[in-house]
Amino acid sequence: MVATSVPGTRPNWVRYAALAAKVLLFGLLLTALIWPDLSGIKGKASTARLIVYPIGGMVLPLWWWAYGRTRSKLHVSFPWTADLMMTLPWLIDLIGNRLNLFDTVDWWDDAMHFILWGLLTAGVLLAFAPRNLSGAITAFVALGFGATAAVLWELGEYVAFVRNSPELQTAYTDTLGDLALGTLGALMAGLILYQLRRPRSPLA
Numbered sequence: 001m002v003a004t005s006v007p008g009t010r011p012n013w014v015r016y017a018a019l020a021a022k023v024l025l026f027g028l029l030l031t032a033l034i035w036p037d038l039s040g041i042k043g044k045a046s047t048a049r050l051i052v053y054p055i056g057g058m059v060l061p062l063w064w065w066a067y068g069r070t071r072s073k074l075h076v077s078f079p080w081t082a083d084l085m086m087t088l089p090w091l092i093d094l095i096g097n098r099l100n101l102f103d104t105v106d107w108w109d110d111a112m113h114f115i116l117w118g119l120l121t122a123g124v125l126l127a128f129a130p131r132n133l134s135g136a137i138t139a140f141v142a143l144g145f146g147a148t149a150a151v152l153w154e155l156g157e158y159v160a161f162v163r164n165s166p167e168l169q170t171a172y173t174d175t176l177g178d179l180a181l182g183t184l185g186a187l188m189a190g191l192i193l194y195q196l197r198r199p200r201s202p203l204a
Helices: 010-036 046-072 080-098 108-128 135-162 166-197
Strands: none
Touching: 010 046, 010 080, 046 080, 046 135, 046 166, 080 108, 108 166, 135 166
16 A cells, blocks of 8 residues: 655644654653553553554654655655554553553443544554545455454453453453454544545535
């Protein structure tokens, strides 16, 4: 897929928000490394999170750095909106764990699977999907990415800590719910993004 551009007139606040999200993300990861007992992720695959989350937050800038020279000739600017959306899921997850919301608020985990998968999928579509995709193709791409990412996440959780934790007794039901919510969130993100990107018909 070819990356789509974000107009150069994009308000600066999006760029600043994306940069601030990365600073906060890496700050929380650093404090989790220094004070693991206070991180909220101790016993929840903390080592894996300390590896995966920085990669998740930096994958788009790294991809852009590797291939950006070829884009410069086309005057394509860095997709800050996509970068922000692809960074927020990792940041919000860390904040939720730091505040112990996943264990103290009954609906928090379900809401996060729906919302964060929606944000991540929207960011990926903005960064890599052409603008001229039809609504059906956009939905299929969103479903394909969202469902695949959700399955990989659940597999990672199982291998990293669920299989050796008390959560194993309810893991099957919880996993099915998480997969359904993540996939639905991804689909909703694709449909909303398609509506926002589709050309508007001129007024008669």
